[in-house]
Structure formats: C-alpha cells, structure tokens
Amino acid sequence: MIKHIIAGFATILAIWACAHMISLDKEVHKLDKIHALIKSTAMEDTKLGGAKVENSKAVVIQKTVSTSNADSQDKKIQKKLAALKRKAGNIAAFKVSPLYKKRCSSCHGNIGQGIIGPKLMGRDKDYILNALHDFKSGKRKNYVMYGLLGNMTEEQLESLASEISTFQKKYDESQK
Ligand code: HEC
Structure with a gap:
C-alpha cells in the first residue's frame, strides 16, 4: 500500500x-x-x-x-x-598713328584716356583742333602744349585732331 x-x-x-x-x-x-x-x-x-x-x-x-x-x-x-x-x-x-603715339600718348594715354594731360577721348575734331591752335598761338597758355606744337605743321594738327576724335568710337567698339 x-x-x-x-x-x-x-x-x-x-x-x-x-x-x-x-x-x-x-x-x-x-x-x-x-x-x-x-x-x-x-x-x-x-x-x-x-x-x-x-x-x-x-x-x-x-x-x-x-x-x-x-x-x-x-x-x-x-x-x-x-x-x-x-x-x-x-x-x-588699339591702332594709333605713329605721330600720336610718339608725341601725344605719353601724356594723354594710348587711347586718349588721359594721364598727365586731360582725357581727349570723346572730344570732337573741332574742339581738339581749336585747342591745338590756341595752344600753338599762345592764346591758351600752357607751356607744355605750346612747346610741343611749336614745330608741328597745320596738316599734322588737323590729322591728329581728326584721329583723336575717333578714339571714343574705337574704344566703344573694342569693349563690345
Ligand atoms: C608732356 C605732356 C603732354 C604731351 C606730350 C601732350 N600734351 Fe596735350 N596737354 C597736356 C596738358 C598738361 C594739358 C592741359 C593744358 C591746359 O588745360 O592748360 C593738355 C591739353 C591738351 C588739349 C586740350 C584738352 C582740353 O580738354 O581742353 C589737347 C586737345 C591736347 N592736349 C592735345 C595734345 C596732342 C594732340 C598732343 C600730341 C601732339 C599732346 N596734347 C601732347 C600735356 C601734354
């Protein structure tokens, strides 16, 4: 059990x-x-x-x-x-005449932009030619410009004036 x-x-x-x-x-x-x-x-x-x-x-x-x-x-x-x-x-x-390059560019710049001398770019032919005449005759008194222009012919002044008057246009085209 x-x-x-x-x-x-x-x-x-x-x-x-x-x-x-x-x-x-x-x-x-x-x-x-x-x-x-x-x-x-x-x-x-x-x-x-x-x-x-x-x-x-x-x-x-x-x-x-x-x-x-x-x-x-x-x-x-x-x-x-x-x-x-x-x-x-x-x-x-920028092509400039040998005359401008030799006689003017040192003071007014390669393209007339102005360095020692004032900016010429943008001036018209009449304005430039008048200024050159006035410098040469002594009406506008500036010894630098007077001395420079003394031995330059009227033809040279005129060709320079017409050349410089094209600078602005040439410059504008070069910047396009
Ligand atoms: C040695 C520096 C020198 C050279 C080189 C020179 N210039 Fe200038 N030019 C001057 C100065 C400075 C004046 C400013 C004279 C003033 O306003 O009385 C001037 C003024 C002028 C002006 C008048 C500008 C204006 O705003 O009324 C013309 C145009 C000019 N020159 C053209 C020429 C040309 C063209 C040549 C080259 C044949 C030339 N210059 C060479 C120094 C120079």
Missing part, C-alpha cells in the same frame, strides 16, 4: 518536473525571442546605418552639385576674365 502511495508521489513529482521543464523551455523560448528581437533591432540599426550611408551619399551628391555650381561659377568668372582680357587686348591692339 505504502509502495503505491510512494509511486503516486513519484509520478506527481515527475509530472511537476515535466511541467517545470516545459515552463523553463518556454522561458528559454522567450529568451530566444528576445535575442531575435535584439538581433532584429541590430538589423534595424544597420539599416539605419545604411540610410546614413545613403545620406552621406546624398551629401556627396550635394557636394558634387555644389562643386559643379562652383565649377559653373568658376566658368563664369573665367568667361568674364577672358572677356576682360579680350577687351584689354583690344585696347592694347
């Missing part, structure tokens, strides 16, 4: 142990799930990292866009510089 009771107890114990094992197993299972969850969040993280990488790609793209902007700005500046150089070149290539 007692043997039966002990066997019964043993069975109950065994069943309880089994149940306990099952619940433990469940716990382990839960742990596994938690692990999986952590792993999946880790995956999320790497995904985020991927997004970050994509973001940085976007930054790189933006940078290249901005550098290409800078490039186009560079090109604009270079174009402007080229235009300025061309214009300067045009001025340098």
Whole structure:
C-alpha cells in the first residue's frame, strides 16, 4: 500500500518536473525571442546605418552639385576674365598713328584716356583742333602744349585732331 502511495508521489513529482521543464523551455523560448528581437533591432540599426550611408551619399551628391555650381561659377568668372582680357587686348591692339603715339600718348594715354594731360577721348575734331591752335598761338597758355606744337605743321594738327576724335568710337567698339 505504502509502495503505491510512494509511486503516486513519484509520478506527481515527475509530472511537476515535466511541467517545470516545459515552463523553463518556454522561458528559454522567450529568451530566444528576445535575442531575435535584439538581433532584429541590430538589423534595424544597420539599416539605419545604411540610410546614413545613403545620406552621406546624398551629401556627396550635394557636394558634387555644389562643386559643379562652383565649377559653373568658376566658368563664369573665367568667361568674364577672358572677356576682360579680350577687351584689354583690344585696347592694347588699339591702332594709333605713329605721330600720336610718339608725341601725344605719353601724356594723354594710348587711347586718349588721359594721364598727365586731360582725357581727349570723346572730344570732337573741332574742339581738339581749336585747342591745338590756341595752344600753338599762345592764346591758351600752357607751356607744355605750346612747346610741343611749336614745330608741328597745320596738316599734322588737323590729322591728329581728326584721329583723336575717333578714339571714343574705337574704344566703344573694342569693349563690345
Ligand atoms: C608732356 C605732356 C603732354 C604731351 C606730350 C601732350 N600734351 Fe596735350 N596737354 C597736356 C596738358 C598738361 C594739358 C592741359 C593744358 C591746359 O588745360 O592748360 C593738355 C591739353 C591738351 C588739349 C586740350 C584738352 C582740353 O580738354 O581742353 C589737347 C586737345 C591736347 N592736349 C592735345 C595734345 C596732342 C594732340 C598732343 C600730341 C601732339 C599732346 N596734347 C601732347 C600735356 C601734354
């Protein structure tokens, strides 16, 4: 009889142990799930990292866009510089008579823009010729101009006057 009771107890114990094992197993299972969850969040993280990488790609793209902007700005500046150089070149290539170059340009500038002497560019022929006459005759007193014009002929004065009167137009054309 007692043997039966002990066997019964043993069975109950065994069943309880089994149940306990099952619940433990469940716990382990839960742990596994938690692990999986952590792993999946880790995956999320790497995904985020991927997004970050994509973001940085976007930054790189933006940078290249901005550098290409800078490039186009560079090109604009270079174009402007080229235009300025061309214009300067045009001025340098400005053809003046040997007489003007030798006798007048040192004070009035290569294109009559004025240096020591006043700007002549833009003056009309009559104004220039009158001034030259007045300097030469001494009516308009200026020792520099008086001394310069003393040994010059009327033809030279006239050709100089008509030449200088074209400077403005020539200059304007060189700046187009
Ligand atoms: C050494 C410098 C010098 C040289 C070279 C010189 N000039 Fe002058 N020129 C002057 C000065 C200074 C004046 C201003 C005189 C004044 O207003 O009293 C002047 C004035 C003039 C004016 C009057 C400008 C105005 O606004 O009324 C004319 C025109 C002129 N020069 C033409 C010439 C011509 C043409 C030559 C070449 C043959 C020449 N000059 C060479 C110094 C010079």
